[in-house]
Amino acid sequence: MGDAALPKEHLLIAFMHDLTPEQLEEIRAKFPELEVSSVTLKRGEDIPSELARKATYIVTFANLPKPEDAENVQFIHFLSAGLNHVIQHPIFRETAIPLTSSSGVHGPPIAEWTVMNWLVHSRRYATMYEKQKKHEWRDSSSGYFQGVYDQVGKRVGILGYGSIGRQIGRVSKALGMTVYAYTASPRPTPSSRHDNGFIVPGTGDKEGTVPVSWHHGTDKASVREFLALGLDHLVISLPLTPQTTHLLGAEEFALLAASQGSKGPKPYLTNISRGKVLDQDALIAALNSGELSGAALDVTDPEPLPAEHPLWDVPNVQISPHVSSLGVEYFSRSLDIAKENVGRIKRGEDLLNAYKRGKGY
Amino acid sequence: MGDAALPKEHLLIAFMHDLTPEQLEEIRAKFPELEVSSVTLKRGEDIPSELARKATYIVTFANLPKPEDAENVQFIHFLSAGLNHVIQHPIFRETAIPLTSSSGVHGPPIAEWTVMNWLVHSRRYATMYEKQKKHEWRDSSSGYFQGVYDQVGKRVGILGYGSIGRQIGRVSKALGMTVYAYTASPRPTPSSRHDNGFIVPGTGDKEGTVPVSWHHGTDKASVREFLALGLDHLVISLPLTPQTTHLLGAEEFALLAASQGSKGPKPYLTNISRGKVLDQDALIAALNSGELSGAALDVTDPEPLPAEHPLWDVPNVQISPHVSSLGVEYFSRSLDIAKENVGRIKRGEDLLNAYKRGKGY
Numbered sequence: 001m002g003d004a005a006l007p008k009e010h011l012l013i014a015f016m017h018d019l020t021p022e023q024l025e026e027i028r029a030k031f032p033e034l035e036v037s038s039v040t041l042k043r044g045e046d047i048p049s050e051l052a053r054k055a056t057y058i059v060t061f062a063n064l065p066k067p068e069d070a071e072n073v074q075f076i077h078f079l080s081a082g083l084n085h086v087i088q089h090p091i092f093r094e095t096a097i098p099l100t101s102s103s104g105v106h107g108p109p110i111a112e113w114t115v116m117n118w119l120v121h122s123r124r125y126a127t128m129y130e131k132q133k134k135h136e137w138r139d140s141s142s143g144y145f146q147g148v149y150d151q152v153g154k155r156v157g158i159l160g161y162g163s164i165g166r167q168i169g170r171v172s173k174a175l176g177m178t179v180y181a182y183t184a185s186p187r188p189t190p191s192s193r194h195d196n197g198f199i200v201p202g203t204g205d206k207e208g209t210v211p212v213s214w215h216h217g218t219d220k221a222s223v224r225e226f227l228a229l230g231l232d233h234l235v236i237s238l239p240l241t242p243q244t245t246h247l248l249g250a251e252e253f254a255l256l257a258a259s260q261g262s263k264g265p266k267p268y269l270t271n272i273s274r275g276k277v278l279d280q281d282a283l284i285a286a287l288n289s290g291e292l293s294g295a296a297l298d299v300t301d302p303e304p305l306p307a308e309h310p311l312w313d314v315p316n317v318q319i320s321p322h323v324s325s326l327g328v329e330y331f332s333r334s335l336d337i338a339k340e341n342v343g344r345i346k347r348g349e350d351l352l353n354a355y356k357r358g359k360g361y
Numbered sequence: 362m363g364d365a366a367l368p369k370e371h372l373l374i375a376f377m378h379d380l381t382p383e384q385l386e387e388i389r390a391k392f393p394e395l396e397v398s399s400v401t402l403k404r405g406e407d408i409p410s411e412l413a414r415k416a417t418y419i420v421t422f423a424n425l426p427k428p429e430d431a432e433n434v435q436f437i438h439f440l441s442a443g444l445n446h447v448i449q450h451p452i453f454r455e456t457a458i459p460l461t462s463s464s465g466v467h468g469p470p471i472a473e474w475t476v477m478n479w480l481v482h483s484r485r486y487a488t489m490y491e492k493q494k495k496h497e498w499r500d501s502s503s504g505y506f507q508g509v510y511d512q513v514g515k516r517v518g519i520l521g522y523g524s525i526g527r528q529i530g531r532v533s534k535a536l537g538m539t540v541y542a543y544t545a546s547p548r549p550t551p552s553s554r555h556d557n558g559f560i561v562p563g564t565g566d567k568e569g570t571v572p573v574s575w576h577h578g579t580d581k582a583s584v585r586e587f588l589a590l591g592l593d594h595l596v597i598s599l600p601l602t603p604q605t606t607h608l609l610g611a612e613e614f615a616l617l618a619a620s621q622g623s624k625g626p627k628p629y630l631t632n633i634s635r636g637k638v639l640d641q642d643a644l645i646a647a648l649n650s651g652e653l654s655g656a657a658l659d660v661t662d663p664e665p666l667p668a669e670h671p672l673w674d675v676p677n678v679q680i681s682p683h684v685s686s687l688g689v690e691y692f693s694r695s696l697d698i699a700k701e702n703v704g705r706i707k708r709g710e711d712l713l714n715a716y717k718r719g720k721g722y
Contacts, residue, residue, distance in 0.1 A: 108511045108537060112480050119477035120486060123470075128681045129487065135673045137665030138682040148688045150469045152561055174535030176469060176563035200513055202537035304498030312496045320489045321499040327509045 009056035011338075013038040014047050014063035015079075026332065030339055039063075044086075059338055064091045073097050074345050077338040079331070081106060082239075083355055092357065099355040100341055102334040104198030106325040107167035110272050110298075111203075113324035114168050114235065115175075117296030120318065121268065122149050149265060152176035157226055160237035161214075164272065166195055166205035168235055173210050177233075181211035182226050184218050198337045198353050218243055227252055228259040233268050240274035249279035253286040266293040272324055275301030280311065287314045298324040370417035372699075374399040375408050375424035376440075387693065391700055400424075405447075420699055425452045434458050435706050438699040440692070442467060443600075444716055453718065460716040461702055463695040465559030467686040468528035471633050471659075472564075474685035475596065476532050478657030481679065482629065483510050510626060513537035518587055521598035522575075525633065527556055527566035529596055534571050538594075542572035543587050545579050559698045559714050579604055588613055589620040594629050601635035610640035614647040627654040633685055636662030641672065648675045659685040 011034045013019065013027065019038045028036050039051055041063045052058075052065030056072060061079045067090050075098040076091065083092075083101055091097060120126070124147075131138070154177045158165040161181035169179040187193045193208025208214075215226045227234070234256060238244045256267045269292055271278065280301050286292045294316035303322055305311060312319065341351045372395045374380065374388065380399045389397050400412055402424045413419075413426030417433060422440045428451050431437075436459040437452065444453075444462055452458060481487070485508075492499070515538045519526040522542035530540040548554045554569025569575075576587045588595070595617060599605045617628045630653055632639065641662045647653045655677035664683055666672060673680065702712045 108513045109484075109509075112511050112536070113484060116477065116480035116484055116486060119473050120481065123474060123477055125477060125481060125486070126490065128679070128684075129490070131682070132673060132680050135666075135668040135670075138684065148470075148684075150473050150688050150690060152469045152564060152690070171532065171535045174532045175473070176561065200537065203513060305496075307496040309496075312493060318489070319493045321492070323489075323499065323509075327511050329511060329513070 008033070008035040010035045010037070010054050011057045011059065012047070012051060012055040014041055014051075014058060014060040015039075016041065016043050016061060016063075023331065027335060030332075030335055031342070034342070057338065057342060059335065062086055064089050067091060067094045070095060070097055075100055075338075075341055075351060077334070077341065078102060079334050096357075098341075098351050099357075100337060100351055100353045101355055102198075102337060103353050104163040104204075104337070105200065105330060105333040107163045108200050108203050109327045109329070110164045110237075110324045111167035111171055113298065113320070114270050114272060114296065115171050117270065117318050118151060118233070118268065121294045121296070121316065122151065122265075124148055150175075153178070154232040154264075155180065155230060156233035156235060157229060157231040158182060158211075158235045158237060159223070159226070160239070160273070161208075161211070162237065163195060163197060163199065163204060165235065165237045166208075166210070167200075167203050168237070169210040170203065170205050172233075179211045180213055180215065180226070180229055180231065181208075182215045182223075184216060186216045187214050198340075200333060220247070223247060224252065224255055227256045230259050230261060231256060231267055232260060232264065233270065235270045236273045236277055238273045238277055240276055244273075244277050246279050247277050248282075250282040250285065253282060253291055257286070257291040266291060268293050269295040271295070271297050271299055273299060275299045275303065284311060284314050287317055292316075294318070298322055369394070369396040371396045371398070371415050372418045372420065373408070373412060373416035375402055375412075375419060375421040376400075377402065377404050377422060377424075384692065388696060391693075391696055392703070395703070418699065418703060420696065423447055425450050428452060428456045431456060431458055436461055436699075436702055436712060438695070438702065439463060440695050457718075459702075459712050460718075461698060461712055461714045462716055463559075463698060464714050465524040465561065465565075465698070466691060466694040468524045469561050469564050470688045470690075471525045471598075471685045472528035472532055474659065474681070475529050475631050475633060475657065476536075478631065478679050479512060479594070479629065482655045482657070482677065483512065483626075485509055511536075514539070515593040515625075516541065516591060517594035517596060518590060518592040519543060519572075519596045519598060520584070520587070521600070521634065522569075522572065523598065524556060524558060524560065524565060526596065526598045527569075527571070528561075528564050529598070530571040531564065531566050533594075540572045541574055541576065541587070541590055541592065542569075543576045543584070545577065547577045548575050559701075561694060581608070584608060585613065585616055588617045591620050591622060592617060592628055593621060593625065594631065596631045597634045597638055599634045599638055601638055605634075605638050607640050608638050609643075611643040611646065614643060614652055618647070618652040627652060629654050630656040632656070632658050632660055634660060636660045636664060645672060645675050648678055653677075655679070659683055 011031055018040050044062050047063050047065045049069045052069035056074050058073055058076045062085055077100045079102055081101055081103045156172050156177050157180040158169055159182045161183050172179050195204060195206050199206055260267050287295060296318045298320050299322055300311060337353055344351055372392055379401045405423050408424050408426045410430045413430035417435050419434055419437045423446060425447060438461045440463055442462055442464045517533050517538050518541040519530055520543045522544050533540050556565060556567050560567055621628050648656060657679045659681050660683055661672060698714055705712055
């Protein structure tokens with residue numbers, strides 16, 4: 001009856017929550033050539049030896065095998081974009097097992113969250129919403145739409161032009177806006193502007209052709225040059241590091257507003273990074289004074305934001321509780337990276353989203 | 362000293378509201394070579410003879426000169442996209458004075474209104490908004506983001522692929538969506554797919570390259586073929602005519618839902634046309650049953666929608682009072698068309714957005 005089947009390679013999902021039968025079915029459909037199993041573990045708990053030793057590939061958020069159990073493991077794929085939360089584990093320090101991140105999966109949801117907030121602000125969605133609740137049509141004297149404006153011709157500066165910033169840039173350009181990119185290191189050549197990580201198909205700016213100009217630097221002087229471009233929107237999409245902590249404060253907001261000039265609404269700030277990249281008291285002052293026309297904040301300092309905090313009620317601020325990246329697509333997209341990398345392993349190619357030990361990202 | 366200045370040509374703005382000094386200043390800056398004056402008239406009132414006779418160009422919403430006063434008038438530019446409201450005037454019937462419309466100025470605001478509503482729905486903005494009002498952060502058990510999804514990979518069918526539909530298509534593609542176009546007449550060749558009217562710079566789909574396929578027809582059978590494409594979004598951007606009145610009803614909504622299948626949220630309907638293009642009772646039923654996952658309606662039947670009308674409280678419906686086209690840019694953009702046409706007159710070229718008498722649009 002022909003050859004006996006080769007033993008299947010084994011994909012182990014080690015997660016903090018039980019997978020639903022539907023999720024397992026979807027995963028098995030995505031990896032028909034692999035045996036798939038899952039285990040539910042506490043956050044940070046090591047994967048039990050008998051499971052780890054059977055695994056060819058591991059997908060996890062924060063559960064790792066002991067190095068001695070991982071001899072057959074071809075790669076460990078993380079469900080998070082960053083790996084800082086597990087960087088002290090012996091797998092990082094004592095093995096050369098390839099590690100891959102989910103960087104890139106956040107582009108579409110966070111870009112949609114960003115553009116939603118811009119439009120909600122510029123088109124006065126809250127008025128529309130409250131009037132609908134009261135069953136009120138407009139009357140011609142109500143000034144319902146006074147001051148409504150659109151995004152065409154607006155200049156958006158994106159501090160941190162990674163996979164998230166690129167999808168924001170892509171949609172911004174379609175809206176008729178002009179995009180300015182800011183990165184930590186210089187990107188002088190076309191190839192240096194490429195995005196070589198995972199990109200959700202149909203999105204992003206792989207070639208880096210969306211921005212009209214690129215700017216860079218890691219010091220405040222470079223950031224201030226960027227803020228002086230006359231921006232209508234500033235999007236903060238930077239990692240939080242000692243250098244980026246409180247990078248933006250009263251002087252930077254004043255510079256942003258002064259540079260934008262008097263045409264149209266004052267600059268609008270979007271923070272999808274971390275609350276501590278800006279001086280939140282200075283932001284509150286800039287919003288109260290009208291120096292900034294509004295702000296969309298998915299992150300605050302601290303989180304959760306206490307109920308009595310004044311930020312909740314500052315005029316023209318839209319706050320969400322650190323949810324901009326969430327969505328039903330997250331898990332499936334992250335597994336697409338693992339699927340791509342199973343193929344690359346077979347073909348002997350470099351892995352997508354490979355973590356470079358020692359470089360810290 | 363030197364030559365006496367030539368008498369300036371005269372641009373007359375005949376409008377129903379007084380222009381502000383700032384508006385007049387902006388207009389004079391846009392037309393530095395013309396003398397500019399304005400007159401405030403009642404809707405539909407003829408322009409007084411002594412003013413009309415001095416005019417070289419007229420910009421108006423609904424105030425026209427008597428034919429005998431218009432011998433020097435080079436064109437009349439309308440601030441509206443359609444001219445149906447003035448089509449019985451003798452200027453239409455008894456003269457050959459070029460008439461131009463503001464078609465094209467609505468693309469960006471209505472596209473932004475549309476995408477805003479999609480994202481408000483898919484990302485549950487109302488939850489975010491209500492929780493902010495109550496100063497509530499999420500707790501991990503709240504299911505705050507359960508069911509949040511993004512637009513990547515979603516299929517949008519645009520019934521009426523004119524200047525508005527094209528800007529919706531452009532932004533949809535940037536969001537990672539697939540666009541299907543529907544027009545009344547066939548567009549089989551690349552040149553037949555061009556948009557030859559006014560386009561707000563940086564927006565639209567001039568070449569018609571955004572859609573993956575084009576569909577057409579003026580009968581219900583053709584529309585039903587379109588609705589059977591498996592769409593996640595249907596956008597209605599058709600003119601209201603006897604043929605399009607109640608074009609969509611219970612059978613069409615059922616077809617749309619059945620064709621879309623079981624993957625992801627049920628189809629979402631956006632109406633930026635007129636309330637009467639659909640059977641509103643059937644829409645209410647389709648939303649109540651969950652056959653449609655939601656609807657964004659800038660137009661209703663009737664308008665204003667009475668306070669006691671059940672549509673206000675149907676689940677997942679977002680209603681605005683026929684304001685999607687409004688914004689601070691409207692007047693200035695419409696004047697950009699007049700400015701372009703002053704240049705075309707000088708150069709002896711065909712006018713942009715010229716109304717073709719006898720064709721009805």
